[in-house]
Amino acid sequence: MFPERFSNLPAYAFPRLRALLDVHEAGGPVRHMSIGEPKHPFPAWISDIIAEHAADFGRYPPNEGTPELRGAIAGWVSRRFGVDLAPDTQIMSVNGTREALYNAGMALCPETKGGARPAVLMPNPFYQVYMISAISVGAEPVFVPATAESGHLPDFGAVAEDVLARTVLVYICSPANPQGVVADEAYWEALIALAERHDFQIMADECYSEIYRDTPPPGILSVAQRVGAHPERVVTFHSLSKRSSLPGLRSGFVAGGPESIKRMKQLRAYSGAPIPLPLQAASAALWDDEAHVAQNRALYQAKYDLADRIFGTVPGYMPPQAGMFLWLPVEDGEAATLRLWKETGVRVLPGEYLSKDTASGNPGTGYIRVAIVAPHDETEAGLTLIRDCLYGASG
The missing domain is CATH 3.40.640.10 (Type I PLP-dependent aspartate aminotransferase-like (Major domain))
Structure with a gap:
């Protein structure tokens, strides 16, 4: 009845994330860092x-x-x-x-x-x-x-x-x-x-x-x-x-x-x-x-510097050149995501949810994606929790 080509599609990333996390209590105030939804003010x-x-x-x-x-x-x-x-x-x-x-x-x-x-x-x-x-x-x-x-x-x-x-x-x-x-x-x-x-x-x-x-x-x-x-x-x-x-x-x-x-x-x-x-x-x-674009970009540039400071000593950390995400190295992205949620309430996305399984493995398994779209203070608090939980307080 339905097209066969759609029968084996993997679950979309965010329903899959909800299935992973929402059966567990958050370990702190919920901080949404999983989706790239910009939170900066737009022009009035x-x-x-x-x-x-x-x-x-x-x-x-x-x-x-x-x-x-x-x-x-x-x-x-x-x-x-x-x-x-x-x-x-x-x-x-x-x-x-x-x-x-x-x-x-x-x-x-x-x-x-x-x-x-x-x-x-x-x-x-x-x-x-x-x-x-x-x-x-x-x-x-x-x-x-x-x-x-x-x-x-x-x-x-x-x-x-x-x-x-x-x-x-x-x-x-x-x-x-x-x-x-x-x-x-x-x-x-x-x-x-x-x-x-x-x-x-x-x-x-x-x-x-x-x-x-x-x-x-x-x-x-x-x-x-x-x-x-x-x-x-x-x-x-x-x-x-x-x-x-x-x-x-x-x-x-x-x-x-x-x-x-x-x-x-x-x-x-x-x-x-x-x-x-x-x-x-x-x-x-x-x-x-272009004025509002330059203002928006400056907010992200400040958060790039923030991420560099917080994760700069983490082995494998890659300072982003552009965009609104951090691609942070971990041993297992799904396990790290679940641990973050249960211990801190920070919500990120396992890298494997954005990747396809191949004969040589899933290239996203060893990463989490972190959206740095919230205001500066909120982003700093969330990134600090991620560092302390996954990498130790010293980074």
Whole structure:
């Protein structure tokens, strides 16, 4: 009755976490550090813009985004990455990046490649939507290790030639969730060259690009432009959830070549839910403003320094380059998560819940992911409890 391809899916990370922890009492006041839900204040003027446009809740919004919103996005991409996109043909607004990352597979994955089942490559650990997008279209999800040995980024060039020959899409997140590492220009160049050689598209999840320690992460669009890549080679995804601390706004965009965006627009016309017009007006104002982004980033930079101070002497601690997570080494992520909960009330996520079991093991087993999204004092208290519980008070 139900599609067989969905029958053996692992439980999603957060229901799995609830099943692990919620049968036990918390060992202290509950501190939520498991989910990347930004807690910093968003600009107060957003509420005024939504109120000013409230009458537009009575109108159907355009699926692809208003001209004003797409123009604001194009302006931001030009300022941030030095790439000029055509707002009408290369940009589409979406309800956050998860929707677009899923629908990219639906719109862009062919049924076969060279007469064989198509392959979709993704890092391991990975954002779970990459896998379900591949499975939904009958492609084979191929999990490429993103471990300490590979610099916590997947080495797609090490994938077997016969798999690369049938690869159609590659999902990659930079800055990476959960490890907080950044793909530099050399990494992007190598991946683009591999894609040109094997004729696949790169799905670049760059939703954390505006939260970084020192240097702005390079964008794949700018590298693709510089090396003269095929105009359809790269599709990129961005969101206001992290950049502007507005996860509930559900507003982001996808950008790429005209044919890719045309196909995604066509699918969205049938199945997508457009962003309400008042929220589109607010989104346009957010993409036009950088002051609140700089303020938000400074809050994270202070917490990077805090994490370095608290965990700096912990063997294997990796200072995050960007993003909003710590990827902390432990002997067993699930056991450490349960111990933290029972002894301190701190709630984190086992690394294995973000990873796929493979023949060589689960690359997330020896880690926990810790979200540093709460205000500074709350984050300091939670990180101190984690250190004292798992590593000893001295770190």
